[in-house]
Amino acid sequence: MSGDLVAVWEVALCDGVHRIEFEHGTTTGKRVIYIDGKEVIRRDWMFKLVGKEAFHVGGTDTKATINIEAVSGFAYEYTLEINGQSLKKYMENRSKVTSTWLLNLDGIDCRVVLEKDTMDIWCNGQKMETAGEFVEDGTETHFSLGDHDCCIKAVSSGKRRDGIIHTMLVDGMEISESE
Helix, strand or coil: CCCCEEEEEEEEECCEEEEEEEEECCCCCCEEEEECCEEEEEECCCCCCCEEEEEEECCCCEEEEEEEEEEECCEEEEEEEECCEEHHHHHHHHHHHEEEEEEEECCEEEEEEEECCCCEEEECCEECCCEEEEECCEEEEEEEECCEEEEEEEEECCCCCCCEEEEEEECCEEECCCC
16 A cells, blocks of 8 residues: 555444545545455546545445545545444444444354344354244344354343343353443
8 A cells, every 4th residue: 555545444334343444645636445455446636636435345335435525725634424424423323223242252253243123143244044032031033153052132121211131142151242
């Protein structure tokens, strides 16, 4: 990569954490976007130095936009939007609609993400095969990680404000939630 790297963002999506890097050549008008080290967009000789670059990130093709704005003179500000929201707002909303657990199983780091609205479960970027069942106090969603039996329990907190509590069990042992 050249010395034109002006911004780097880490974006946590269901299929993992993605690193977005942006190069902006203010003398050449060049714009280059890298996702996880792989070049996805290159535009050379752009005469307009401000504007937007739209692209998709992750296995779920999440919409992303880099906004390039002139601050003063030859200084520029770069902001990232995910699904039309600022990165900060997106991450705040995301924490409401997902639960994430980080664990190490058999020497392998696992990042398990539950999408609360669809009850889809992802592990290290792969959507897991699951089996859901209703139980006396809520629901259980079962899946396997290697030779390990996993389950995410969803039970009511009994308080409207707290809503549903999601708990992950691996081989019957509770795993504490991350992030």
